[in-house]
Amino acid sequence: GEDVEQSLFLSVREGDSSVINCTYTDSSSTYLYWYKQEPGAGLQLLTYIFSNMDMKQDQRLTVLLNKKDKHLSLRIADTQTGDSAIYFCAVFSGYSTLTFGKGTMLLVSP
């Protein structure tokens, strides 16, 4: 089955850019998603990219996909303290379900 890996923790200063990385194993993956989870809350869909795209930009968010290396990244420009949360990479590989990574905790300090 699909395996999705993420680094566990990232700390940045307010105003800096944050880059959260993710790798996956199934080369037939079609849709790739980023979700945000704040403490005690459910999962919020941030953005997604289709596998035939290299990049997608949505306001402060930029998603980069390197299909050859099976590497996905999420860049948050001008990171704010309100961006502090856990970010999950999730991959849909044509089976019936999304497979999630363990999440990256982003801590933004003032």
Place this chain on the structure above:
Amino acid sequence: GAGVSQTPSNKVTEKGKYVELRCDPISGHTALYWYRQSLGQGPEFLIYFQGTGAADDSGLPNDRFFAVRPEGSVSTLKIQRTERGDSAVYLCASSGGQGDGYTFGSGTRLTVV
């Protein structure tokens, strides 16, 4: 409804008891998913419904876990003879199609004491 609704938001039960967790998906979404999230982990797939039928139940950990969706809308996850290891947040999601992603509910936090 406007979003995915899960009830109860919190459930504390004694070891060995039976529990039911309810999910009310977004109106018109035919696909419904149950995931389980343990502390410090990502969500893990349990079961997927397309309409009334379970299209994939390969994530259910054992036969104590069962889920139904009799009318293709509301779903109930049922756990028999609960164990302390069942303690987790149970998340429900619905989807209108692959490109839409999944919309998650806020989850039910189950604590087995």
